[in-house]
Amino acid sequence: MNNQQLFRALLITGMSLGTAWAVRGQFGHAQGAAWAGGIGGLCIILLAKRQDWYAKAFHLALASAAGWGIGGIISYGVVVGYGRGVDFGNVYYGLLMLFVIGGLFGLIGGGLFGIMLSDTQDEPVKWPQLLVELTAGAIIFYYLLIEEFGWLMTPPRSEAWAACFGIAVAMFWYMFRHKYYQAVRLALFAGLGAGFGFAFGNFLQVLGSASELKFNFWNVMEYSIGFFGGIGMAYGVFTSTWPATPTIVRKEAAIAPFFILAAIIPFVVWEQSFGTERLLGILKEIEPFGDGIWTVRRAQSVALLLVIYFAIYSYRKYIRIRPGNHFSFTDKQVSHFFLGYLGLYVTFSILVTMSFLSFYRIEQYLYIVNVIIIMSLIGSHKPHFSERGLNYERWFVNFLFLLAFLAILTAIAVSSHGELHGAQRRF
Structure with missing residues (x-):
């Protein structure tokens, strides 16, 4: 039963x-990676069903957003182009480097999330020192x-991967010095998952491109990064024991992380992504003879209004109306914020791709199917935590196995196609 609950949490x-x-x-x-990272962190908080984690839900989600977002640079x-080549050396190099890049996403995202989970009143994390x-490390x-x-x-x-590598090294040095071993373990599993997901996702993307099926296989690769990264992150959380923290939080302490999550990140995504020229280019591929500028202006306006409404509504619902200076959140409140945050991101995607005008991007509607499945499963989940430790010898053996597995994927990939569009050569 416990393994079933763990599998459910991972899924x-x-x-x-x-x-x-x-x-x-x-x-x-x-900014896009940060939004996704925040969603992943909120999901784990909901699955854990711990009142002390509900209290600092915005802090935890922001830590996850910051960690995954850093890798977005x-x-x-x-590197993806290397994986589309036809010679073993370049393709294998491409998959290995994608493993490194994805690993950095997960290492930093999982690590900062784990450090926030380890932050207690008795042994508080020295965040200014950590940021310095x-x-x-990056420099x-x-x-x-x-x-x-x-x-x-x-x-x-x-x-910029080198700067992220320096951040990861400095973060691990900080965690080891302060004996945040659960956070170390979480970072390693999240990094392993995201790294494997990126390499395996590129393999799937190459096979899909070679098949000439009309589908967005690049998006399959991106889904793979998040899917396996999320599995690694959840496994690191639910197979470790975490310290208890206060079940209430000061209102002023929650305002900044809330504002960054609910307002700043969505606004920056809107400002950077809903440019008129970009949307007109997308629209011309769908409706070359339509009134493009009218449709674009409506999409831009709707997206911006959704950001404003979500931020104001969430502030009134989760911050402003809370009585007193100390408060917490319920499972229902965190669940509603999670659904709204994920739903807003999916809506942004449909608007920016103009998919509301056509089914030419069918994967956009598969996002909605995913959201429905997630919400149908998350409420009835019963959490279970265990302590499984970290076997470094097993990690070394598994790493060698992973290198061999990527070599097998490389051999399959290079034998499945000729030269693909977008292929790159490193050597």
């Missing part, structure tokens, strides 16, 4: 972060790896 979290990360494909960058378009160390490792050693992963694109 729901995988579907939640997978759907959100697939939606992120329409927006990209750090990494450029990987060229993460920044220093030092970027200079060493890129400027000094010249270890380029994605020439001529940005090599």
Whole structure:
């Protein structure tokens, strides 16, 4: 029964972060990844059903959003192109580097989420110090790896992966010094899941492209990142024991993380993604003879109004009307915010792709199916936590197995097609 509950938690979290990360494909960058990361964090909070986690739901969701969002600065378009080649060396390199990039997404996202879970009144996390160390790690490792050693992963694109690698190193150093071993374990599993998901997703994307089926297989790859990253993150949470924290939170302490999640991230996504020129280009492919500017203006306005309404409504419902200076949240309230946050992201995706005018992007409607399934499963879930520890020898063996498995995927991929559009060569 316990394993069934664990499997259920992994599935729901995988579907939640997978759907959100697939939606992120329409927006990209750090802000899109942050929105998806926040959704993944909220899902785990709901599945855990711990009152102390409800109390700091916005803090936890923001930590997850920040961690996954940091990885959004990494450029990987060229690396994906390596996986579309026809020679073993370049394709294997591409899959390995996608594993590294996805791993950095999950390591930082899972790590910061785990650190926030470990933040207690008796042993509070020194967040200013941590942020300084993460920044220093990013600067030092970027200079060493890129400027000094010249270890380029994605020439001529940005090599921001090196800065993220430095952040991950500094974060692990902080966690080990403060004995946040549960957070270390969570980061490793989230990194393993997201890294595997990126490499495996690119493999699926290549096979899909070779099949010439009319479907957005790039989005399949993105769903795979979130799905397996969510599985790793959930496994790290539910197979560890976490300290108890206060079941109430000060109102002023909740305002900033709430505002960033509910207002700033959605607004930045809107401002960066709903440009007139971009939407007109999309619309011309669907309705080349329609009144394009009228439709674009309506899509832009609706999206902005949804951001404003969601932020104001959520503030009034979850912050303003709460009596006193200390309060908490209920399962129902967190569930409603989660559904609204995920639903708003899916709606943004449908608006920015103009899919409300046509079924040319069928995957957009599959997002809605995913949301329905998630909400039908999440409410009846009964959480179970266990302590499974971390076996470093087993991790090393599993890592070698993963390298071999990626080699098998590479062999299958290169034998399944000729030269594909968008293929790149590193060597």
